[in-house]
Amino acid sequence: MKPGIIRASGLACLLLALVPRHWLESSMFTHMLVQLPLLFGAGMLLFGRLYWPRALVAVDRYGLTSLTALLFVSAYWMIPRALEQCLRLPVAEAAKVVSLTLAGAALPGALRRARLVIQIFFLGNFCWMSAIAGIQYQDMPQRLCNAYLLDDQLVTGMGLVTLSILVAIAWCVRHAPALLSAQSS
């Protein structure tokens, strides 16, 4: 794809995440599963292909540092209290935008550096974490966020489980040709 198109769609993601901010944040589902992925996608498309200086590559051998940071970022924003703090605290809102954009920016380079086995390790961790969180959201008889309705929490839980499955499928589809050819050789 042309760099211009990639940058334009990155900018579109960023604007879609930020301009209707209050509307997206009025529901747990759109807050966690629309706005957060849009911010992540914006980081990936806008900054994912930037050239990394050697010093930066040296602290991210095999993508280990980036992928670990990515797991922490995703774990943090799956904590209902952390998500709800964004509604009250501007500093939390800013931290959300910055951390997810940076995580998105770091992912393409990290994946280029990381071997398949390392990718599988982090993919597995991300997937079980979001699936367990999603199951917990659905099982809770009480609300985890005071600003969101119980039904909203239920749908968000289902969304998180779906996300974990989709991410795993996407990774498999992307790497299926390489894995198959490695097996046959």
Place this chain on the structure above:
Amino acid sequence: MVMTSSINSNSSVERAPWPTLAALAAVCVLGTAALYQATMGFAVVSTEDGRRLAISRAPLTLPDAALHAPQAMPLSQLLRDDGRVTILTFFYSSCNALCSALGDEFQQLQTVIRARGLQQHVRLLSISFDPRDDAAALAAYASRQHADPAIWQIASIDRAAERQALLDRVGIVVLPAPLGEFQHNAALHLIDRQGKLALIDDYENPALALEHAVKLSGQ
């Protein structure tokens, strides 16, 4: 294909991995610190539990508000001049779900307080957050619940700004729900004799709240 990748692996292992290990350690420390902050020391994940924990660690002074019904007076005066520990709950009178369960619990608490002769030490207060609850609506609610004004007072706040300030400070979030209802976090708020919010108990456990109230009253 397999050969080249294993050669790459050897050559990159030869170079010192220390910068990456140091950065990895820094990320783990920062990440753990962030998770520690968000969960208040790995103690809570929900906003409601966080609110309760924060108040049990540091009692909260409530912002003042002018109450009306049953008698007009500032909230601070109602809480402080009384000398009793108050079990406070926020409700709206037309509620069919949570608040009516809360109402039943307050009715039972009232009976227990009377039976145990605790009315000199503990009292109940319900404050409505619904602007539709005027004096008549509250009086109807009080009579429906058989509230004894000596033990259980039911009040509302006239000024919207004062009402919102109180709810915000206490951490009550009221969401409009379908059919003219509200969803809100319900709990039993214990106000000590100095008028400070000292403890929040679960609304499902009124007996525990009463024990805590008795302890707070120094009995």
